[in-house]
Amino acid sequence: MTRHHRTFFRQLFRWTLLILTIPLALLTWFTGSAVQDFSYQQTRAELLARSELIKGQLARLLDQKDLAGLDRLIKTIGPEAGTRITVIASDGLVLADSQNDPARMQSHANRPEFILALAQGQGFSTRHSSTLNERLMYAAIPLRTKVSQQPAAVLRLAVPVSDIDLALKSIQLRLLLTALAIILAAVTLAWLFSRRLSRPLEQLTLNADHYARGEFSRDHLADNDQPMSREVAGLSQAMKRMARQLDEQISRIGSQRMQLETVLAGMIEGVIAVDMDQRILYLNHAACRLFQVRQTNHQGQPLEEVIRHASLLELMARSLVSVQPLEEELLLQRPQTIHLTVHGVRLLGHHQKQLGALLVLHDITRLKRLETMRRDFVANVSHELKTPITAIQGFVETLLDGALNDRQHAREFLEIIQRQSGRLDAIVDDLLSLSRLEEEIKEEQAELILQPLLPVLTEAARACAPKAEAKRVSLDLNCPGELSGLINEGLLEQAVVNLIVNAIKYSPEQSRVEIRGCCRQGHIEIQVIDEGVGIEARHLPRLFERFYRSDKARSRKLGGTGLGLAIVKHIMEGHHGSVTVQSRPGSGSTFTLFLPQPDQTAQPKRPVM
Missing domain, CATH: 3.30.450.20 (PAS domain)
Structure with a gap:
């Protein structure tokens, strides 16, 4: 069930109005009653005074038993005084009346004013007169004669109540109009008083509502020039302090939450x-x-x-x-x-x-892959080193067993030992070179300098020329002289040499190896293209892994260590580039080195120490 709450203004206005109007209404009612009582008292006193003035004359006429003279006197002075005058015998018989014939009037023995006058010396009543058919106020006193001290009759005076009521109504009307004017003023004052007290509270309520919605900058009391009580002003200041503290706390919590969400969102x-x-x-x-x-x-x-x-x-x-x-x-x-x-x-x-x-x-896929590569690397290194070492040990043992005396076989064995030692030395050199490259890339120690590529490619081709001539393979170089890049001359030359050497090894005699340099699609490309046996597609994804060979028997026969392409890959990573291969069996291979194209205003990059 929904409970409807009245506003503070309405309640305050209602109670203030009640407090002001109820006492005023009661005061008006009591004042009217008091005026009425006072008027009635005054009328009774006036009737008694008139009775005292005429009772002497009436008593003498009673002593003389002159009832006719009594009736004439009453009918004379009654109209002049505007008062009904009646003389009633002690037994209730009407002796004289100023407005009616006594002989035709009923006994007044049961009239309350008559009874009170005989019993107490005075009698008053206000009632409807059956004789005159109107409301009258009666005042009665006993009449004593000289003959007897007992009341011989009762003198009764009466005036119409309507005359008194008319005067009272005039007075009450003025009182009512005055009361209405005062009530109207009270309503106005109550409204102003209630509005003055409730307005700041309404503004505080609006402020609290805005605070509840998080709008801490809104302050409805700031632009309000109406004076506030000390208590309301204190409450307003307390709410403002609370709003500032809440705003600061919510801002702090929001900032901390944003920081936390940023950290969590940025976590790998x-x-x-x-x-x-x-x-x-x-x-x-x-x-x-x-x-x-x-x-x-x-x-x-x-x-x-x-x-x-x-x-x-x-x-x-x-x-x-x-x-x-x-x-x-x-x-x-x-x-x-x-x-x-x-x-x-x-x-x-x-x-x-x-x-x-x-x-x-935690994504540990790379760690798992590195662990697998480490195990494979250890196994491959062990295998690659064990093969020449086993061969060397075998031929050394053969020589020690007596083959040394056979000069022809001894020379052949020593040449094999020399080749295996050279192969072992090449593997160790490549491993050291690979380790050094990894360390330089990790520490960003490779010095990259903006320089032309043509001299580097020319020197690489010159270094491979003897092997190419020995196999009658022609080396063709095609590179613009203005092509420049941010490179480490020695490392890039080593990478190109490794690619050219591989191309020569796997190319037939009287074939051609082409070295190209160009700028394409925002990067520099260096391509080594051969006309060799090609590589099957299943070997291409792993071709740049350490000790991986697509044709192990052919590679060992040609003297490869299985580390040349891995060295090329690491050199390109040190240049912030990459290496790719395209090949099909019987159609040769194309190895491409990708280098980022430098800004023309780029400065040489020094090693980070």
Whole structure:
């Protein structure tokens, strides 16, 4: 049931009006009654005074038994005085009357004023006269003669009440008009008084309503020139202080919340928070990205409707009831499997009240891949080093067992040992070079200088010329002289040399290897194109991994270490570029180095120490 509250102004106005008008109405009523009583008292006193004036004459006529003379006297002085005069014998018989024939009048023995006059010496009454058919006020006194001390008769005087009432009505009308004027003034004063008291409170109510809506800058009392009581002014100041404090606190909380949301949104770890009913409290961008969920406001939605992953939902359910933090690894089946480490804890609020649970998801796919690469690298290094070492040990043992005396075989064995030692040295050199490149890239120590590319490509081709001539492979260089880039001359030359050497190794005799340099689509391209055997498509994604070979037997026969392309990849990463390959079996291969095109006003970049 809705309860309707009256406004403070209406209540104050009503009670103020009642306080002012009720006493005034009572005062008017009492005043009217007092005036009426006073008028009646005055009339009674006047009737008594008249009675005292004429009773002597009437008593003498009674002593003389002159009833006719008595009646004539009364009929003479009655009209002159405007008063009805009646003389009643002690037994109630009317002896004389100023307005009627006594002989025709009834006995007045039962009249109240007559009875009171005989009993108390005075008698008064106000009643309807059956004789005159109107209301009269009666005053009666006893008449005593000289013959007897007992009342011989009763003298009664009467005047019409209508004359008194007419005068009273005139007085009461003036009182009523005065009272109405006072009431009207009281209403006006009550309205002004109530409005003066309620107006500031109404403004305070409006202020409180705006404060409740967060509009702390609105102040309806600021533009109000009406004076306020000390209490209302104190309340207004207290509310203003409260509003400022609330505004500051809400701003501080909003700022902290924005900072927290910014931090959570910027985290690479996924964050999922739910309440006790597993409805989402927070889901950051990283979590949306991991589970391929649209980055919208999911607050209040059931977690199972947004993220459909049974293991994660089961972990969240256990996190809601577990006192200890939980940790598990989850897999997300995508085109490439994603490995996650998930930590689950309870969310606790004030007084350790549980609000829900929180999951933090760490993408460890790269770490898993690096771990796999580390294991593969250790296995490959062990295998690559073991092969030449085993060969060297075998031929050394053979020589020690007596083959050293056979000069022909000894020389052959020593040449094999020399080749295997050279291969071992090349592997170690490439490993050291690769390690050095990784460290320089990590520490950003590679010095990049804006310079032309043609001299670098020319020097790389010159360095590979002997191997090309030995295999009768022609090297063609095509690069504009004005083409420049931010490069490390030594490292870029090494990358190009590695590509040219590979192209020569895998190209047939009397073929051609082309080195091109150009600027295309906002970046610089350096291409090494051969006419070799080509590479199958299944090998292309892993071609730049360490020790990976598309044709292991052919590679070892040609003296490759399996690290050349990995070195090229790391060199390009140090140049903020990349390397790609396009190849088909029997159609040759094209290796492309991509470098960012420098700004013409760019300054040389120095190493960061």
